Amino acid sequence: MLKGLLIGLAVLLGILMIGNLDKIFIQSAPDRVIVTTKKVGAVSLEKIMEKYEGTEVYEERFGLVKVPYGQVNRYVQLLKEDKDIRMVSKIQIEPKLDFKNFVVEVRDQLVGYTEGEFGTITYRNRIDRELPIDLQLGKMVKRSFSYLIPGILTAIVGGFALALLAIWLPKVGSVLDKFNRLLLAMPDFLIIALMQTIAILLAIASGKKVLTIMQFADNTPFLIPFLAISLLPTALMYGAFRIAVTREWDEGYIKTAYAKGVSRSRVILVHILRNVTEDLLAVLPRVVSVAITSLVVAEVMCGVFGLGGYAINPDLFKVTSLPATCAILACFGLLTHVLVAILRKYLVVKTKEVA
Structure with missing residues (x-):
C-alpha cells in the first residue's frame, strides 16, 4: 500500500513539474513592474505603494516598483484595480533560464491547491484578465x-x-x-x-x-x-x-x-x-x-x-x-x-x- 501511495505521489508531482516547465524560461522581470499614476491630483507613488505589503519603490520618476519574487502577475492584477493607478506593466527582459522562478511558481501553485485555487484561464479577447478555472x-x-x-x-x-x-x-x-x-x-x-x-x-x-x-x-x-x-x-x-x-x-x-x-x-x-x-x-x-x-x-x-x-x-x-x-x-x-x-x-x- 505504501508503495502504491508513493507511486501516486510521484505521478502527481511529475505532472506538477512538467506542467510548469515553461516557468523556467522568463521574458519579463520576476520581481519588478512599471507603475504609472494618474496625473490630475495624483497621490505620490510612494504613498500608493504603502498600501501593498512587500513592495518597494526604486525610482519614482520612472515608476519602477519592486514586488515579491515570482508574484508579478498577482501584483499586476492587484494594482490595476487601484483607483490611483492608471497603468501597470511588466518589464520585458532578454529571455533566460531562471530555476528560482520555477521553484517559486510550483510552491505558489501547491499553496493555491490547498486553498482551493486550481489555476486560471485567459481568453484572447481579454488577455488582461485571468479567470479562475474553478x-x-x-x-x-x-x-x-x-x-x-x-x-x-x-x-x-x-x-x-x-x-x-x-x-x-x-x-x-x-x-x-x-x-x-x-x-x-x-x-x-x-x-x-x-x-x-x-x-x-x-x-x-x-x-x-x-x-x-x-x-x-x-x-x-x-x-x-x-x-x-x-x-x-x-x-x-x-x-x-x-x-x-x-x-x-x-x-x-x-x-x-x-x-x-x-x-x-x-x-x-x-x-x-x-x-x-x-x-x-x-x-x-x-x-x-x-x-x-x-x-x-x-x-x-x-x-x-x-x-x-x-x-x-x-x-x-x-x-x-x-x-x-x-x-x-x-x-x-x-x-x-x-x-x-x-x-x-x-x-x-x-x-x-x-x-
Missing part, C-alpha cells in the same frame, strides 16, 4: 466523464463479448482478428477524422445535420468522443483475451477435460475463463490509459471544452490550470490500478486449475 471545472469534469466512463465500460464488455464470439465461431473469429489488427494499426486521430468526414458527407447527402462533430456553446458532441474512446480499448481487450485463450487451449487440463466428455461451452465458461482472469486484469490499466489518451485527442479535434481539450482551445490565450486538470485524469487512471489490485486479490486463481 468556475468551469465542475462542468469540464462532468462533460469529459460523461463519455469517458461509458466508453471504458463499453470497451471492457464489448471486447470480452467479441472475443467470446470469436472463440465460439472460429470463422467469425478469423474476420474479427483481421479487423482488430487493422484497428490497432490506425492512430486515434485518423479514426476521429474519418468519423467526422462520414458525418459531414451524410449531412450533405441528407441535407440536415446527422450528428454533432464540434462543440458549439453547450451543444457538445457525444457519439464521436464516445466511439473514439471505445474503439481502441475494445481492440486491446479483444486481443488480450484472444491471446490468453489461445494459450490455454494448448494446456493439458483442456485435453483432459475433453477426454472426460466436457462440452466446449463448459470448458470455455468454467475452466478457461477462470484461468485467464489475470490476463484480463493485467490489460485493464492499459485500456484505461488508452481511453484517456483518446479522450484528449477527441476533445481537441471536436473542440470540446473538457479536461482533455480545453488547453488547446483557440479562444484561450494562456492556461495555468493544466496541472490540476491533468491530475484529475491521472487520479482516475491510478484508481484503476487500485481496483485491479483489489480484484486480483479476490478473483485470480492462485494455482492454475487442472481437470
Whole structure:
C-alpha cells in the first residue's frame, strides 16, 4: 500500500513539474513592474505603494516598483484595480533560464491547491484578465466523464463479448482478428477524422445535420468522443483475451477435460475463463490509459471544452490550470490500478486449475 501511495505521489508531482516547465524560461522581470499614476491630483507613488505589503519603490520618476519574487502577475492584477493607478506593466527582459522562478511558481501553485485555487484561464479577447478555472471545472469534469466512463465500460464488455464470439465461431473469429489488427494499426486521430468526414458527407447527402462533430456553446458532441474512446480499448481487450485463450487451449487440463466428455461451452465458461482472469486484469490499466489518451485527442479535434481539450482551445490565450486538470485524469487512471489490485486479490486463481 505504501508503495502504491508513493507511486501516486510521484505521478502527481511529475505532472506538477512538467506542467510548469515553461516557468523556467522568463521574458519579463520576476520581481519588478512599471507603475504609472494618474496625473490630475495624483497621490505620490510612494504613498500608493504603502498600501501593498512587500513592495518597494526604486525610482519614482520612472515608476519602477519592486514586488515579491515570482508574484508579478498577482501584483499586476492587484494594482490595476487601484483607483490611483492608471497603468501597470511588466518589464520585458532578454529571455533566460531562471530555476528560482520555477521553484517559486510550483510552491505558489501547491499553496493555491490547498486553498482551493486550481489555476486560471485567459481568453484572447481579454488577455488582461485571468479567470479562475474553478468556475468551469465542475462542468469540464462532468462533460469529459460523461463519455469517458461509458466508453471504458463499453470497451471492457464489448471486447470480452467479441472475443467470446470469436472463440465460439472460429470463422467469425478469423474476420474479427483481421479487423482488430487493422484497428490497432490506425492512430486515434485518423479514426476521429474519418468519423467526422462520414458525418459531414451524410449531412450533405441528407441535407440536415446527422450528428454533432464540434462543440458549439453547450451543444457538445457525444457519439464521436464516445466511439473514439471505445474503439481502441475494445481492440486491446479483444486481443488480450484472444491471446490468453489461445494459450490455454494448448494446456493439458483442456485435453483432459475433453477426454472426460466436457462440452466446449463448459470448458470455455468454467475452466478457461477462470484461468485467464489475470490476463484480463493485467490489460485493464492499459485500456484505461488508452481511453484517456483518446479522450484528449477527441476533445481537441471536436473542440470540446473538457479536461482533455480545453488547453488547446483557440479562444484561450494562456492556461495555468493544466496541472490540476491533468491530475484529475491521472487520479482516475491510478484508481484503476487500485481496483485491479483489489480484484486480483479476490478473483485470480492462485494455482492454475487442472481437470
